[in-house]
Structures are given as C-alpha cells and as structure tokens.
Amino acid sequence: MPAKPKPVRELKTVSVEGKPRYYEPAPDGIDLESFRKVVMSRRSVRKFTARPIPEHVLNDCLDMAMLAPCSSGLQPWEFYIVRSADKKAKLVKACMSQLAAKTASELIVCVARTDRVDEFSRKMLREWPMPDVPPLVKRYYQLIPYNYAPGPLNSFAMVKKAAISVGGLVTAVPRGPFTHSEVQLWAAKSTALACENLVLAFRAHGFDTCMMEGFDEHRVRKLLKLGDEAMPIMVVAAGERAEDGVFWPQIRFERELFVHEV
Ligand SMILES: Cc1cc2nc3c(=O)[nH]c(=O)nc-3n(C[C@H](O)[C@H](O)[C@H](O)COP(=O)(O)O)c2cc1C
DSSP states (O other), rough: OOOOOOOOSSSEEEEETTEEEOOOOOOOOOHHHHHHHHHOOOBBBBBOOOOOHHHHHHHHHHHHHHTTTOOGGGOOOEEEOOSHHHHHHHHHHHHOOOOOHHSSEEEEEEEEEEHHHHHHHHHHHHHHSSOOOOHHHHHHHHHHHHTTOOGGGGGGHHHHHHHHHHHTTTTTTOSSSSSHHHHHHHHHHHHHHHHHHHHHHHHTTTTTEEOOOOOOOOOHHHHTTTOOEEEEEEEEEHHHHHOOOOSSOOOOOGGGOOOOOO
C-alpha cells in the first residue's frame, strides 16, 4: 500500500460523544488588506521582463493552485510546465505568438482530466486522512465513478438522465454531470479555480501572469500528447511584469449588472 500523504493541515480532533471528531476552527489574523492588494493588483500582463521565476516560487504557486476547492475533492487538474526550448517555441506558436506567451518566463498549460474519477475515488478512500472512513463518505466514493461515466456514445448518461428526470418530478435530484460534455465542464470548473489560485499566488510572490485561452487546442493537444480525456483549459503565461506590460486600465462594469438580490 502506498504511503499515506501528509495531511495538508495538522490533524486535530475533539471528542464528541466519546468519538474523535476532526476540529479545524476558523483561523484569525488574516491580513485583509494584503489579500485585497493581491486581488486588486492582479492584472493580465502581456509583456514580461527576462527575469526568471525562482523554482521555489513556481513550486509554491503550483502548491497553492492545487489547494483550490474541487468538486468532490477529486482534483481533476494537471499542470504542464513547458520547459524544453523546442516545446516552448511550439507552444508560443500554438498561442498564436501572443506577446504574453513570447515574453513569459514560464508557460503552464492547465489541463482538466475527466478520466481519473475512478482512480482518485479509490485513492481518496485509501488515503483518507482520519483513522476511519465514515460510512457515508465510503458509499459516496464508491458510487461516484458510476455517476461520472457517460458510457459509449453517452449511452449510460442517457439512461441516467431518463431515470433522474422521473425522480426529479418528486424531489430535488442532481441533473448531472452525466454526458461526456457535462463531465468535461465538471472538470473544467475545478481546474479554472486552480488557475485563479495560481495567478493570485504568483501575484503574492511579486510575479504576474496572463491567462490565455487564445491557443490552437489541436496543436496544444499534439504537443503534450493529450488524449480525449484531457482538455487544455488555459495556458498561463507567468513572469515579471515589464514596466509597460499592462496595456490599459482595468475595466469592470457597474455591479448592478451582475449582483442580484432575489
Ligand atoms: C479564460 C480566460 C482566457 C483569456 N485569454 C486571453 C488570451 O488568450 N490572451 C490575452 O491577452 N488575454 C486573455 N485573457 C485575459 C483577459 O483578456 C483579461 O482577464 C480581461 O481583459 C480583464 O483584464 P484583467 O485580467 O487585467 O483584469 C483571458 C482571461 C481569461 C479569464
């Protein structure tokens, strides 16, 4: 059996009715103004200096990316750090030679995977960070792989959709993800959240980024030898912001267009 990974946080428990219960109270002392500064100073940077990103910074940012919330804890992301000069040149071309890609110190292809639900559900149960897996959790991870398996030509998905819509007449039911494209969307949501963590982490380290979906997906797939089960979500260009690296002021429309009280 593989070694259990170190829990991200210290395992603290309290006793509730004689049984140990995991205990993680809300931390205090978070510096709101520092957080705000990170969020507000993040811009899409299209021109970087030649200063490299130290390896420990890159690794720290990737680690923070992977602390993003993810559906069912199943971490459907992958990050390809494109390092070889040849591959990097091809990736820049695949990014339509955007200036951000051409000048970036690092190019990170962020990929959503749809095919690891089964493997990671089993891994989750094997590596559960408490001595006992609660029965509900166990059942959940035993069932999930069936939920997210669309079957050939979405055949399982269609059967599940039909059954669910009958059940849905009387109660609230999950309406997906069942089809292949719904499962892709499922993986893309969590991966995009990791991308946001990634760019904020770079900013907190004093570096900048440009998220790019302006790339030729076919070429990126070929370059990284990605199959149907892997979907490149975005390429993150990262580096030190050039003085003239931001091309215009940030534009956000009035909040009334987006925030609704109902
Ligand atoms: C999913 C996504 C894809 C993007 N693709 C590109 C891109 O291909 N090229 C680019 O220059 N900017 C790209 N951007 C950056 C946006 O243009 C930018 O976030 C937006 O104009 C707002 O500016 P700000 O990031 O400075 O706030 C992308 C952003 C997102 C979130």
